Amino acid sequence: MGDNIYLPQLARVSYIKEEVAGERAIKTFRLEFAEGEGFEHECGQCAMLSIFGKGEAMISIASAPHVKTYKQFSIMRVGRVTSAFHELSVGDVVGIRGPYGNSFPVHDWRGKNLIFIGGGCGLAPIWPVIQTAVAQREHFRDITVFYGGRSPRDIMYQAELEKLRGAADVHLSVDKAEEGWNAYCGFVPANLMDKEPSPENAIAITCGPPIMIKFVIQNLRSLGFRDEQIYTTIENKMKCGLGKCGRCNVGKDYVCVKGPVYSWDVLKDLPAEY
Amino acid sequence: MELILEKGRLDDWIAALEGWQAFAPSQEDEVWGYRPTASPVRLDHPNTVQPPKNFAFPQREVFFRFEQVKGEPPRLTPVEPDAARNVVFGVRPCDGRGVVRMDTVFSDHVEDSFYLGRRKNLAYVGLACLKPASRHCFCKSVGGSPVSTEGLDVLMTDLGDCWLLASATPVGETLMQAAGALLTEPSAEQRMELARRHEEALARPQKSAVADVGNAATRLKDNFDSPLWEELGKACIACGICTYLCPTCHCFDLNDEVSGGKPLRGGRVRTWDSCQFPDFTMHSSGHNPRDSLGSRLRQRVSHKFRYFVENFGTPQCTGCGRCVSQCPVGIDIVNVVNRVCASV
Numbered sequence: 001m002g003d004n005i006y007l008p009q010l011a012r013v014s015y016i017k018e019e020v021a022g023e024r025a026i027k028t029f030r031l032e033f034a035e036g037e038g039f040e041h042e043c044g045q046c047a048m049l050s051i052f053g054k055g056e057a058m059i060s061i062a063s064a065p066h067v068k069t070y071k072q073f074s075i076m077r078v079g080r081v082t083s084a085f086h087e088l089s090v091g092d093v094v095g096i097r098g099p100y101g102n103s104f105p106v107h108d109w110r111g112k113n114l115i116f117i118g119g120g121c122g123l124a125p126i127w128p129v130i131q132t133a134v135a136q137r138e139h140f141r142d143i144t145v146f147y148g149g150r151s152p153r154d155i156m157y158q159a160e161l162e163k164l165r166g167a168a169d170v171h172l173s174v175d176k177a178e179e180g181w182n183a184y185c186g187f188v189p190a191n192l193m194d195k196e197p198s199p200e201n202a203i204a205i206t207c208g209p210p211i212m213i214k215f216v217i218q219n220l221r222s223l224g225f226r227d228e229q230i231y232t233t234i235e236n237k238m239k240c241g242l243g244k245c246g247r248c249n250v251g252k253d254y255v256c257v258k259g260p261v262y263s264w265d266v267l268k269d270l271p272a273e274y
Numbered sequence: 275m276e277l278i279l280e281k282g283r284l285d286d287w288i289a290a291l292e293g294w295q296a297f298a299p300s301q302e303d304e305v306w307g308y309r310p311t312a313s314p315v316r317l318d319h320p321n322t323v324q325p326p327k328n329f330a331f332p333q334r335e336v337f338f339r340f341e342q343v344k345g346e347p348p349r350l351t352p353v354e355p356d357a358a359r360n361v362v363f364g365v366r367p368c369d370g371r372g373v374v375r376m377d378t379v380f381s382d383h384v385e386d387s388f389y390l391g392r393r394k395n396l397a398y399v400g401l402a403c404l405k406p407a408s409r410h411c412f413c414k415s416v417g418g419s420p421v422s423t424e425g426l427d428v429l430m431t432d433l434g435d436c437w438l439l440a441s442a443t444p445v446g447e448t449l450m451q452a453a454g455a456l457l458t459e460p461s462a463e464q465r466m467e468l469a470r471r472h473e474e475a476l477a478r479p480q481k482s483a484v485a486d487v488g489n490a491a492t493r494l495k496d497n498f499d500s501p502l503w504e505e506l507g508k509a510c511i512a513c514g515i516c517t518y519l520c521p522t523c524h525c526f527d528l529n530d531e532v533s534g535g536k537p538l539r540g541g542r543v544r545t546w547d548s549c550q551f552p553d554f555t556m557h558s559s560g561h562n563p564r565d566s567l568g569s570r571l572r573q574r575v576s577h578k579f580r581y582f583v584e585n586f587g588t589p590q591c592t593g594c595g596r597c598v599s600q601c602p603v604g605i606d607i608v609n610v611v612n613r614v615c616a617s618v
Contacts, residue, residue, distance in 0.1 A: 004352050005384055006337040006528070006542065012347075034347065052340040052348045053538050055530045057558075079558030093347035236563065237555050239528045243383045245547070246525030247555050249573075252581040257383055271498060 005242060008050045008095030010034040013088050014070055019156035020149070025077045026121050026156055027086055028062070030070040034093055041065055042103035043128040044233065044261040048241045049073065049081070050095030051088075057081035058238040058256070061099065062124040064131035071096070074124040074156060100241040101260050104129050104205065104231060113142040115197045117216050119188045119208025123147055123156055125233050125260070126207045134167045144197055148173035148188040152181050171195055189215035192223075199224040205231045217264055230264035275441040275450055277457035278464060279430075284437070285313040287453045291361060294397070294449075297329070298363035308362055317364045317430070321407040321594060325369045325521035326362045327376060330393040336541040337388065337528075343537040353541070355391035361449065365398045368413045368594040370425035372521025373398060375582075375590050377425075379524045382586075388544070397445050400426035404475045410595025412608055414476075415483035418593055421472045431468055438468045482595065484579075485612045491583040493615035494576050500617050504568030506610050509603040512567070514548030516574065516597035516605070522590045525549055549573050575610050 011031035020026040031049075041047070041061050050056045057079065063072035077086045088094070106129055114133050116126050133140050145168050149155045152174055164170050173184040173191040184191045189212065197204075204225055206216045213232055220230055236248035236255045243257040250270050253259070279287060288296045288311050296311040299319035306322045308329075335355070342348035365373075380389035403411070403420035413420060423429045427446030430437045438460055441447045450457060460468070484490065517523040527547040532540040547554060550570050556562040564570050582590035591607065598606045 004337060004387055006388075006544075007350065007352050010347060010350070050542075052342055052350075053530050053532050053540055056528060056542075082558065095348070095350075235557070237557055239526070239547075242386075244379060244386060244524065244526070245528070246549060246577075247547075249577075249581065252584040 008097040009036050010093050011096045013090050013092045016090055020154050026074055028074045030072050032070045039099055041099035043106050043132055044103040045099035045101050047096050047098030051081055051084040054081050054084040060125035062127045064128040066135055076121045100256050104261050106132050109203050110139040113202040114140055115144045115202055115204045117146040117206040119148050119212040122208030126205050137167055143168035145170045146192055150175045188212050189219045192219050203229055207233050227265040228263055233260040275447050276460055277439050278460045279437045279439055279457055281435055283456050284315050287456050290452050294359050294361045296361050317401055324519055325372055326365055327521050329360055329362055329396055330389050334545045336543050339541045341537055341539050355388045359395045361397040363399045365400045366403055366407050367420055367422040368418055368592040369521045370400050371418050371592040373425035375522040378586055397427045399428045402429055402431040404471055406480055408595050409481050410598040411480050412482040413593035414480055416487050416589050416591050416593040420475045433467050482608045484608055487589055490611055490615055491580040494580040497614050497617055500614055502614050502617055503572045507567035507571035510567045512550050512552055514550045515600050517548040517550055519596040519600050521594055579611055
């Protein structure tokens with residue numbers, strides 16, 4: 001007993017970038033700890049962000065663990081807290097506590113080909129893994145990134161994705177053809193089948209809308225990927241992040257503690273809804 | 275430590291507990307509940323409407339306060355849990371067991387300083403149920419006992435003209451020592467009478483029983499997709515009373531309560547929540563993984579009889595029967611468990 005586990009630390013917004021505009025707007029925020037020690041995190045972990053007077057929201061940490069000066073979050077405007085985030089300016093101070101949840105076993109994947117498959121704002125949770133793999137490029141074999149949005153305007157991290165080229169094969173897609181779009185047209189799972197990555201010595205990491213994940217996993221299986229070669233994340237409504245408030249469980253496990261990262265090998269045995 | 279307290283001296287013992295605020299069941303507007311003791315304390319209550327869980331886990335509590343002048347950083351002021359030493363009398367063994375379940379939840383993974391801060395200053399003086407405290411009791415069928423000391427610091431047993439007090443923890447001994455000369459050594463006859471009454475209580479059948487608690491976790495897993503869940507849950511009006519009155523339900527919400535606008539003032543507040551509320555698990559997107567009455571009934575029952583067993587090796591339900599007796603539409607957790615577990 002001792003610490004107030006619900007008390008956030010204060011962090012200053014040091015950078016804001018509008019990734020996607022419109023109804024499903026996404027902004028990227030960098031938060032620097034304003035006081036105290038801050039915390040370290042691992043790829044895939046989340047943090048509970050506060051705007052005082054509005055409340056808290058659990059958001060995936062989108063920066064790599066080796067980035068020490070800030071924590072990055074890409075936040076879609078959906079509810080009360082995320083909408084309040086979209087009103088913030090650089091210099092504003094918010095609350096942050098964490099890190100919460102498990103992480104991608106990136107270290108165990110050394111020597112392997114990594115295939116990332118993201119859709120929509122689902123690029124953010126796997127972005128730290130991509131950044132880590134690129135930063136430790138010599139430890140990994142081929143790095144391939146599939147990423148798609150509804151339209152070219154829905155592609156987040158555009159400049160960063162371009163920077164990846166060279167270190168990684170980047171295959172972008174949009175759902176519907178549009179003038180000026182030279183990459184793949186069609187859904188992410190279809191782009192995956194179009195490129196047919198080999199399951200040989202590979203790990204596939206996918207994150208995105210549930211319907212996309214479903215078909216990505218189907219397609220990976222048909223390409224010969226075994227369940228234990230496939231990793232994804234799940235999200236649920238969370239309030240505490242500490243396995244106590246009782247709402248994010250899938251079966252006996254709280255996603256905030258045992259998740260959000262699951263291998264398909266484990267996840268396939270859990271009920272689809274819970 | 276086993277000692278005798280004459281029936282007329284209970285108030286004197288309570289008065290001797292210096293530094294402790296004492297609570298005991300009393301009746302107001304026909305509602306039995308734990309309230310500050312008022313002489314005479316009789317301990318002749320049926321099951322209280324609410325369990326004593328609010329002493330360590332209040333229905334509403336503030337974790338910290340915030341104040342923010344527009345354009346300036348917020349100032350946070352942490353709140354410490356109330357350090358009052360409370361002793362609660364008349365706690366039934368099912369509720370004592372409920373305390374242990376709550377201790378598990380708030381100590382597991384990371385310790386909750388608010389719950390545990392109150393808990394370390396709390397003592398529970400239990401009352402053996404020589405007769406079932408309500409017709410909905412089913413403690414025995416979920417591994418409990420009407421004379422158990424689990425979660426209790428002292429267990430009191432009614433011997434007719436006196437109580438026999440048995441300490442179960444060092445805190446219980448301290449409480450009993452504070453009584454000084456009020457407590458006397460039991461005679462051989464009184465010890466025999468205690469044993470006789472406990473045996474009788476253990477042998478007395480309860481009207482309600484979970485049929486096979488040992489296999490419930492497995493059967494509930496097998497029947498996760500049973501159509502019975504929707505059938506049994508369809509009467510639910512999502513009032514949440516089953517969870518609010520449950521000695522082991524711990525689900526909570528966290529919200530910011532704003533008390534002033536300029537500067538912004540408020541607090542982050544924990545309040546009890548309920549898995550039976552439709553928006554409990556609803557995502558901001560509107561997607562809800564538990565979007566039906568049956569799926570929410572399944573969650574409540576599975577948490578009590580499957581998930582808690584899988585995590586901690588024991589059912590979470592302690593068989594107090596409150597969710598059965600107080601449900602406005604007659605949903606009976608014992609019936610639900612038995613029906614689902616028996617289905618093929």
